[in-house]
Amino acid sequence: MNKEEILLKVEEAFVVVLEHKNFKLTDDTTANDVDGWESITHMMIISEIEKVFNIKFKLMDLMNMNNVGDLIKTIQSEL
């Protein structure tokens, strides 16, 4: 799966959890840039992404994840 395909699926996971589409995800996007993306919804998004990609993140990776770019890199490493 290439990066664009991953990003598309990640965006879908965001929509499922946040119940809106008012955002554009890039490598530099952080929780401050997306309406409704905070501690609780972050956990739901992570759980949704694990389901969609059929992967399991490691706590150590999640702990140091700062933006969408980090998220995508971690997904790539798990696939």
Place this chain on the structure above:
Amino acid sequence: MEFIKRIGNSIEKHFDHNALCINNTFYTYRDFAIAVSKIRTAIIDRIADSEKIIGLVTNDDLETYASIIALWLEGKAYVPVNPSTPLERNIKIFELTETKYVIDSSETSIYNDYEVIVSTNLTDTIIDLIPKACLGDQLAYILFTSGTTGLPKGVPITFDNVGSLVNAIDAEPEFNLVASDRCLQMFELTFDFSVVTYLFPILSGACMYTIPKNAIKYFYIFKLIIEQKLTVLTMVPSIINYLRPYFSEINTPDVRYCSFGGGALHNDIAKEWSDCLPNCKIFNYYGPTEFTVYSGFYPYHKITNQKAHNGIIAIGTPHKDTTYLIVNEKNEEVSVDTTGELCLSGPQMTSGYWKNEKRNSQSFFTRSENGKEVKYYKTGDLCFKDQEGDFLYVGRADFQVKIRGYRVELAEIEFHAKTGADKKNNIVALDIYNNLGNAELGLVIESEKFDVEQLFDYMKKKMPNYMIPTHVRFVKEFPHSINGKIDRKELRKYFQHK
């Protein structure tokens, strides 16, 4: 006040110890003492002696914590307001408490109509931690919780109330903080659970670790546990619900105590969590804001002490000087094993809701015991006492729900949603559970689908973030039960499928 004197002594005794770790910066008790003294001097210089209730903007910094102690040393109370809560609600709180002065460490204060003391920009002064004489019945803080009528409800707590909490925890041999402890302080200072997570570390000269406001809370807590080797955790149960998928990666032998409170702790997750903390004592605390944070606890142990009802861990027994009583609708005591409303009595009880006589007559009653009139607070929690004298939690008697430990009245959300809606729709707020087992808020609107942006903008102006529903459903016609009431159980089903 004895406990305030002890705070001063502890700060002085531990000058070289760390007091706070905020966003990777450490502050010693000496730094803390300097900040306290500067703010105290400003309070003396600028606030009239007669002004006893002072607003405090709760930023995550040294000055905000120091302000609480400075106010207490001067015999004054703090009314905390969270900077991310709508200004309108915070102003309402200041109006209700007739607050004229606000201590604010923000870069630019938005409290233009108030006398603001900027706590970050004060001149040096000598350290003075000796408390001014004050009476125990003076207020230490007033916290506001969700109210059913659309107005937040104020709970005033006196120095005597806080002193009694300190006495009760001191009397408990199972829990003793020491100066080398590293303690999690994950709570907003507007949330009463924070009182125990700053007060007890300060009284023992231990270090508190806070959570930056923009951090992903759950992972940051884990990071602190791992990197800073925290020894004392105080949390709401929802934290471990979210960390649960990763428990197999957690093994933290440094943690000595883990206290839960502010919501139901489930037996199965407590056991799994306990496996992650091999050297830790787990306490399941119970207590409402009206009773100064904690009124008692159950000492959980995954093998020897796992008493539960419907999977919810027991709340145990009341601590020193507190009495629990289970009553029926007529406020009469019920027998052992019978479910009723849990009522509390003792020196930690608030004198009553702030300027709210109607509410007070509903929530408090007196009872004759051994020729004395004893006042009780009705918690709204349904419980029973078992044969061994332990108390077990059954459910709520009303429509109050817990969202991440915060008490939320569904009626308050419905009030603001109905006021903010263009048409006069029927609207119901519900607590629904996500697939990680935590409560979230759902809003059901009786209508054809419409754009809710305006409605949500309105609600966000009226209520703090945790009270804003995260899910919306439209239902053309609400289902009703046989007796004509809206069938909330049936409405809940609309949230089961996305």
